[in-house]
Amino acid sequence: MKAEIFLPDDYRPAEDEPFMNERQLEYFRRKLLAWKHELLEQSAETLEGLAESARNVPDIADRASEETDRALELRTRDRQRKLVTKIDAALRRIDSGEYGYCEMTGEPISLKRLDARPIATMTLEAQERHERRERVHRDD
Numbered sequence: 001m002k003a004e005i006f007l008p009d010d011y012r013p014a015e016d017e018p019f020m021n022e023r024q025l026e027y028f029r030r031k032l033l034a035w036k037h038e039l040l041e042q043s044a045e046t047l048e049g050l051a052e053s054a055r056n057v058p059d060i061a062d063r064a065s066e067e068t069d070r071a072l073e074l075r076t077r078d079r080q081r082k083l084v085t086k087i088d089a090a091l092r093r094i095d096s097g098e099y100g101y102c103e104m105t106g107e108p109i110s111l112k113r114l115d116a117r118p119i120a121t122m123t124l125e126a127q128e129r130h131e132r133r134e135r136v137h138r139d140d
Helices: 022-052 060-096 111-116 124-137
Strands: none
Touching: 022 060, 022 111
């Protein structure tokens, strides 16, 4: 078992410290775990809400509205499920020492990008190239 790393409450990764040092990795690990916990709590609330709203509404307009709300809630839940999968992948990259480096170029991903999007797997430039290629090769 690894010793817990002390991290002040106001710690933010800085460009002037070694890239992906223990403190930075712990900062992103905690950020990812908190995000995952929040998503899982929302998921449980969604399931409770869907169970409570599974009633037979006699008015057809009310029933249609409720079905639309339920479909939207399920779509949101599916996005969250996919996000949890990406968070788990980021946590595995932290454990393997690959976190913070672009999967296309191997270059460090900027700390600002990782702070804004901790599941990022590419530098901004590589992501833009990837998206341009997708647009060109997309079937319309």
